[in-house]
Amino acid sequence: MNNPKLLSLNSTTSLISRFTRGFIQALIRINKQRPVTSSSPREMYIRHRRIKSAADKSMALAVRSRRNWSRAVLARFRKKRRRHVLVRRITTCAMKKRGLENKKSGHKEASHGQANELRRLVPGGEAMDLCSLLEETAHYLKCLNTQVQVMRCVADSYSTI
Amino acid sequence: MSSRRSRSRQSGGSRITEDQINDLVTRLQQLLPELRNRRSDKVSSAKVLQETCNYIRSLHREVEDLSERLSELLATTDTAQAALIRGLLMQ
Numbered sequence: 001m002n003n004p005k006l007l008s009l010n011s012t013t014s015l016i017s018r019f020t021r022g023f024i025q026a027l028i029r030i031n032k033q034r035p036v037t038s039s040s041p042r043e044m045y046i047r048h049r050r051i052k053s054a055a056d057k058s059m060a061l062a063v064r065s066r067r068n069w070s071r072a073v074l075a076r077f078r079k080k081r082r083r084h085v086l087v088r089r090i091t092t093c094a095m096k097k098r099g100l101e102n103k104k105s106g107h108k109e110a111s112h113g114q115a116n117e118l119r120r121l122v123p124g125g126e127a128m129d130l131c132s133l134l135e136e137t138a139h140y141l142k143c144l145n146t147q148v149q150v151m152r153c154v155a156d157s158y159s160t161i
Numbered sequence: 162m163s164s165r166r167s168r169s170r171q172s173g174g175s176r177i178t179e180d181q182i183n184d185l186v187t188r189l190q191q192l193l194p195e196l197r198n199r200r201s202d203k204v205s206s207a208k209v210l211q212e213t214c215n216y217i218r219s220l221h222r223e224v225e226d227l228s229e230r231l232s233e234l235l236a237t238t239d240t241a242q243a244a245l246i247r248g249l250l251m252q
Contacts, residue, residue: 031235039236047235052228059165114210119215131177134185137213141192151227158234 019062020150024053026083027154059147069136072124117158181207189213 030050060073118133119125122140125133186206190196193212196204
């Protein structure tokens with residue numbers, strides 16, 4: 001990773017290197033398991049999904065469980081099925097209550113819809129109050145940016161072989 | 162259990178002040194390429210949140226595209242493994 005843009009972000013350098021290491025190790029594992037017919041559309045699709053999962057999981061692992069959103073991602077990977085049902089039950093309940101609360105205080109009616117949209121996009125966002133949702137979103141955005149930059153670097157270094 | 166947790170959040174939520182929210186929205190605005198260079202009092206918080214959603218969606222799309230591209234690269238490159246290990250040693 002000799003991209004100067006990446007290295008200039010000193011505070012996030014360790015996060016970047018943790019993510020890069022984790023992601024490349026995952027890619028190596030995925031690559032080891034490739035069958036002989038690795039370019040059939042089906043194989044390509046399965047690998048595409050696995051790489052996407054690896055990218056998300058590596059990012060959450062790099063952040064560790066210091067953030068709500070990374071905890072949500074890791075929990076999702078741990079209990080994919082059970083969690084799905086549980087989250088839906090909790091969030092519909094939480095969202096109904098939040099709706100009432102917001103109407104009572106008359107708080108930012110205009111951005112209410114957008115906040116709910118954001119809740120669906122940020123992992124674990126459904127269960128957050130507005131303040132932590134905004135904080136988590138800022139952190140999540142930075143991490144997504146890092147993810148994209150690193151993945152692009154890996155893909156580019158591949159293409160130039 | 163879930164209802165008790167939401168109740169405690171609700172009471173915590175009511176202590177959030179308008180200023181706190183505005184600070185957080187301004188911080189968020191700094192992260193958006195579309196709105197970064199605009200003065201924060203010129204952009205409504207609804208606009209910032211809308212742009213944030215769009216930006217997250219575009220980044221999600223990029224991660225999807227890059228995963229697909231990497232999947233294709235793994236299929237075509239025989240030396241992929243060596244290149245990956247080299248990448249690991251380089252950082």
